[in-house]
Amino acid sequence: MSLETKSRQILNDFDGSSSEEFLDLLSQIQDSFKSQITRDNLKGKMDAIPDDASEEEKKKFCKNLTPYLDWYLQGL
Numbered sequence: 299m300s301l302e303t304k305s306r307q308i309l310n311d312f313d314g315s316s317s318e319e320f321l322d323l324l325s326q327i328q329d330s331f332k333s334q335i336t337r338d339n340l341k342g343k344m345d346a347i348p349d350d351a352s353e354e355e356k357k358k359f360c361k362n363l364t365p366y367l368d369w370y371l372q373g374l
Contacts (some may be wrong), residue, residue, distance in 0.1 A: 301327055305367045312364065318357035321347070324363060327370045340366055 299307075304323050308315045321344060332336050340363070347359045 301330075302371065305371055309364065309367050309371075312361065313357075317347075317353055317360050319362075320360045322357075324366060327366070330370055330373065331366075332373075336369075 305327065309316055310322055312320075319370065324340065324344060327352060328337055331340070343359075343363060347356055351359075
């Protein structure tokens with residue numbers, strides 16, 4: 299499945315996807331952003347998510363990162 303397809307699928311069914319799947323996708327598209335500041339900002343936000351957080355807590359963090367998927371899709 300392409301990154302574009304995965305991105306659209308997760309955006310359309312955010313609640314049905316896992317935080318691990320979401321974060322994995324973000325790490326794959328991270329280098330696609332043109333601005334180093336954007337890449338660094340995304341990395342910092344992803345690194346700020348505690349590893350020992352519950353799935354529910356991770357989903358809250360991930361929900362705030364969905365604009366990155368929108369930006370990625372707009373750049374295609």
